[in-house]
Amino acid sequence: MLDEILVGDVLRRARLGGADFAELYVERWRRRALRVLSGEVKEATSGIEYGAGLRLFYGTEVVYAYTNDLSPESLVELTETLVKLKGSAGQVDAQGQGGLDFRKAVAQGLHAPAIPFTARDKRYRLERIREAEAGAQVSPQIKQVQSNLMEWEQEVLVANSEGKWAEDRRVRTRLYVTAIAQDESGMQTGVVGPGLSVGLELFDRYSPAEIGRKAGMQALTNLRAKPAPAGSMPVVIGNGFGGVIFHEALGHLLETTSVAKKASVLSDKLGEKVASEVVTYIDDGTTPHGWGSSEFDDEGLPTERTVLIENGVLKSYMVDRLGGMLTGYRPTGSGRRQDYTFAPTSRMRNTYIAPGSTPREKLFEGIEYGLYAADMGGGQVRPGSGEYNFAVKEGYIIRNGRIEEPVRGAMLVGKGPESIKRIVAVSDDLEMGPGMCGSLSGSLPVEVGQPHLLISEIVVGGQA
Amino acid sequence: MTFEEARDYLLQQARKLGLEAEVLATHTRELTIQAHGGRVEEITQATQGGIGVRVVVEGKTGYAYSEERTPQALDWVLQEAHENALLQSETGGFLPAGSELGRHDLLGEGLSAPLEQKRQAALELEADLRADPRVKQVQMTRYSESETQATLGSTRGVAGAFRNGYALLLTSAIMGEQGSLKQGYEYELSKEFHALEPGRTAQAFLQKTGRLLGARPLKTGRYKAYFEPKAFGQLLGMMGWFLLSAKNVLEGKSLLAGKIGQKVASEIFTLVDDPTLPGGLASRPFDAEGTAARRTVLIENGILRTFAHNSETAQKMGMENTGHAARSYKGVLGIAPTNLFVQPGQGVKMDEGIVVTDLMGLHAGANPISGEFSLQALGLKVEGGEMAYPVENFTVAGNFLELLSRITALGTELEWNPMMGIVGSPMVEVAELSFAGA
Structure with missing residues (x-):
């Protein structure tokens, strides 16, 4: 995307200006969004985003600048301004004077799309969306269906003053369907939104009609659901997006962004038993076509x-370059950023609880009274204490080992580090679900996942 | 291509394709200097801009934008905006007719002071606040400035550009006295860097937040x-x-x-x-x-x-x-x-x-x-x-x-x-x- 001589020149100027390390990140996005409400196109937008971010390290102090004027004059001026702002101009660093010999690494196409966006026109997309809408009409009580289709193509180049040069290409597609059901008692929603690092073959992997049907059924279930009970009880959390609880209440505590500042209750605990022994927790940036996968991270390291x-037992944190410098842990290819307007920090990719050996039915056996949280919605967590609260999107009462009537409005409340100690059984039906994770370096695509699992005791906040 | 060249290119291509089009480009330069504990803690320098088109075809409106200004990127933008318009069900869209509006500078040289003075402004504001024993913690002190150039044009005759911007001193801190704590913020905003006075901003903060103690x-x-x-x-x-x-x-x-x-x-x-x-x-x-x-x-x-x-x-x-x-x-x-x-x-x-x-x-x-x-x-x-x-x-x-x-x-x-x-x-x-x- 950018000439090697120019990139080398920018990095060299930064080093000459006294920086210990310089990194240039360049990207180009093509984004398309299509929002359809009850069969009518409400919004169709397309755009190219294009820019560069320059990050300089002075010890562990960091300065960052970005621009989307990528002309040589503009990039050189940006570098000079940044150096001047740091007030270190004139300190010539002898090491910075030599030429940079880049070692180039280029993406192999591990997550490349089978059906590129250019293979089909916009009408084709609109027809698939209308199939999803038709699928959602499972009852006359479904009053409204909204669908969002997102298509992202991102080309990335990361080069740094240590001679690293990495180029990646990331293509992602997501269809997000919201169904609204209504009767005299009120209005309830159902949401289903699969997304992967693929092109338009998303529609082959997930039939639009089936996506719609699931959203419609969930809205209907919630419509006939009764208010959830309140109290402390055993809870079975469903597979797939159920993993969002541990993403928030455990995953974020393992990023060096909070670990380095000792702002996480799990700081300095490597080698210690922090969870029940049925728990193995993995963050994988290499899952083929995963929503949160890429070949390189945004600091140019291969993902892993x-x-x-x-x-x-706690084996590793998620470590970016700065986090590695501050803590001494080995970087894990976890440096990520939303786009060029953000400096990277340590972030999750596709994070999940590994499959266990308990058959799913066995999880429910012996539960006299409890909650089955089949699908989860959003929530909040405080990393300092690990306290979280999450809304259950689709829930049922468990009575004498059986899944019975649906309930709505349940909140799961607890502390992440305590809840993982109370995971007593993990099933073998691992599934992943896509989401957007917001943190210091912006909003990023991630997968969360888990098999069905049983937590012996958790506080359920409900109205009944 | 400059923003004005990109605008003219888009309008020329739109006319060739028989599209009614309106082009809006903005380009912003920002600088933020954050002081903490007597030193500059964070600096962000950014220039960001892009160009967006609104096209109307058969009374249907479509949009697309680009931050890259090459003929290839701009051609894509027009094609996408055209396709996006055709997908719409709502008709009745139109572009207003207009005229030459000229180029205007509403900012002048207001932000042209040397960098060092801007660093000093942030540091001085923080120091003035910390000098008061009632200030328990200065959470954030920053100088920031922003300068925007906007360019507009349409196939219906609209053409014009203007430049504007501001300089800002901003702080947020906690004051305390005899067990009473109050968090407050204060700012000064101007088109002229030299019109800002860190000492005055600090005094305003101390007065406005101090009066709430107890x-x-x-x-x-x-x-x-x-x-x-x-x-x-x-x-x-x-x-x-x-x-x-x-x-x-x-x-x-x-x-x-x-x-x-x-x-x-x-x-x-x-x-x-x-x-x-x-x-x-x-x-x-x-x-x-x-x-x-x-x-x-x-x-x-x-x-x-x-x-x-x-x-x-x-x-x-x-x-x-x-x-x-x-x-x-x-x-x-x-x-x-x-x-x-x-x-x-x-x-x-x-x-x-x-x-x-x-x-x-x-x-x-x-x-x-x-x-x-x-x-x-x-x-x-x-x-x-x-x-x-x-x-x-x-x-x-x-x-x-x-x-x-x-x-x-x-x-x-x-x-x-x-x-x-x-x-x-x-x-x-x-x-x-x-x-x-x-």
């Missing part, structure tokens, strides 16, 4: 599969 | 309210503008729908939006569709005169376009205020009541659709015409339109607030409002 917790 | 609980009840300009400006920027946007009126969300010519506020209340104000922070020569700027009286002596329109809402409602079109290069056509202000009055003479100095949680506690608000506030109790003591842990609640009709006096001095758009207000006295406290 990082085992965070193995049989209950 | 606050007592407030007894629940109905009191006369004296809104300071900052507090009233927040409420007006959030609630008032929402009610006056013709887009919200058309979507059935505004309580003011159907009330043109009727009394909607106290007769001493006049609300004006003026993009032509000399030195105004939100001044501009024309709006996002190229409609020339002019002063609009929205509410005159309590009577609703007009809503704020762009060409689309004006046509739909059969009313005159007030030139309030707004659009970012990534976004779609909307409506936004410029320099929005309440005309100052004869002065406020305090007797008994509560001075409201600041409001919090506006996004959660104020519902512009219903007009209801219930907001946590900071303030001072007024007794016998004097500010007697600070009060805390209370909320002020009411309906925004009722509040407007109960305004009994307005201060003589206008003060500008940049927190919710650029909003100007004098001190505002309201006959009675409900306060909930101890």
